[in-house]
Amino acid sequence: MPPLPLLRLPRLVLCEVFKSLSIGEKIKLSFCSKKVSIQINNAQFYSQKVIVDLDILNQNIRVHSENNKDTFEIYTYPGSWNSHNSNTHQYPIAGCSAPVITTPTGIKIFWKNYPEGFLSVIQYLLKIFQCKFSTHIRLYNSDIYQPVISELFHLQLEFKKITISLNGSEQRNLLWSKIASNLGLVEELRIISVENPHVRPVVTYWPEKISVTSFYWFQSLLACTCTRITLDWLHLDNKDLDEILRKWKAGGFPNLEHLKIDGQGIKIIGTTILEMHLWELAGMVIQTDDGSKNGTIRIDTGSIEMSVTSFH
Template identity: 25%
Template sequence: MPIALLKFPNDLLREVFRLCNPFELYKLSKYSKKFSQKAITLGATKKWKIGFWCWNEITICVDRSYYNFSQTDNPENYYKTIFGGCDNYMDIEFPNGGVVELFLHLLDTFGIRIVHSLGIKFTNFEDFLKIAKDLVDRNIEIEQFAIENDGEVQDVVNFMPMLNQMNITQELQCSMKFPPDFHFDFVKYPREISISNSSWFTFDQLMDCTSARVELKNSLFTNHDLDVFLQKWKKTGTFPNLRRLRIHSIQIDIESPIQEMILPIQNVDNPMIRVLMRNYIYPNIFNPVRVSKDDGTEGWLKVDVGNWPEFNFLM
């Protein structure tokens, strides 16, 4: 016997939504426009998050489980589901507006205000750009954002000004290799930054950075730059958020000391040091040297030279 679900009181209907997994709620939202509007009104029953990596699949994250909506052109497979514990999949017919329309539909249906992860994969850059613009317009938080090193470099160069308009809070990863004349200044920094080709990340940006973790590979920082950084770090009140700084640069050499220490900088008598951030233990530093701020705060420093010159600093 059919149930007149839409006639339920709002409190009861909200409880029904709370018990639904994303697949069930999506199918209910497709039942009618009226139901979809009801779902929007009574949304945010859970802390839904959404993820998109520019292919024909969108992920809803809730309670540490991932629900993946995958495109299929076979009507026989519509709403076919596979439950695998943390990772679950359902095949659906994408709307006429494709992945962009589906993304916006899921945002509204689930009352989503947080993007778990968003990445540029160049299988469909135009779709990504439309979604990014909508997220900016809605001022939706993006926890993790990634720029992959494939596709048209100029597309990413043109996109980068929008990066400062996006509300990226937790982590930015960038592996794109930009042209030598590329320049970009951050207006705000997420909690963590990891840049694989970081020659464009300037010393001024490092000195202004407010992130807790910074990892820069293939940078152009010199011994002098790193010495000046440590001089500033030692002053009371500077870099209050910083917990981990890791910089690879071919400019690091044995010619100039850092903080009056000859390179390589290490101490075989010191213990292994590690840092815990966001419930994740970052790689250990073996045999670092202890350094101190003016207020007594301790840091641990190791600088390697040779085939992989690297400045490694933990607080």
């Protein structure tokens, strides 16, 4: 059977062909020629949306579908590779020619300029897919994360999730300031803060979802406008829980749809919450003072969840 003249297909048919391909097939097909790469670029808005997980510390990338069923891994390495290896091919990526080796789960790419190569792969993916990014910024090595995060925000790219560990260092505070000033591009923010009373947020725009593990953020979060709030604090107790629920009843947390609080200080027998013991709240439906919302409460050991229903 003669090969299919792919680029001669009508544009709409070609777009349907691209839609039927897996993530890895699209990426590998784009390497075939500049013409194919251009056609995939032209058809990218017919393509599926993908999440791009960035392991910035190790310079690895995992591209997956929104349902996580279709995945492709890209490993980037410094230096070059033996060009005589039968598994190695030279491919143009973002204007550079790089050795590429196929693996069972993805590809390995070797770069002479390692940091620039990582960003080049990101730029290449943006030409093929509609991307949202996700990354975990770990406790140390802020200098590694800064250029990548800054460049992605400079390009006004959207993040599905950012997880950041805060330690109060000058470099990490600068990185946090960059993220905090761009939270309009972030859907979910998870903050892992060391127990340091000096590590406190300055937030002018709240993301859709937030998760925090530091008690020292408590007062700042009372002004939170997120739809989903998760608080995982060892020091949070019944008194704090009472303050949060009273704040919600009075009209605070205006966009809240789901609240989850974990804390070793939350006790079945302890300070009353909304003038009730904790166990009395189990399964209860509470209402805002203006009657516009109901909150259904579920109690578990050391934790409480509330799902909100709005009548507007």
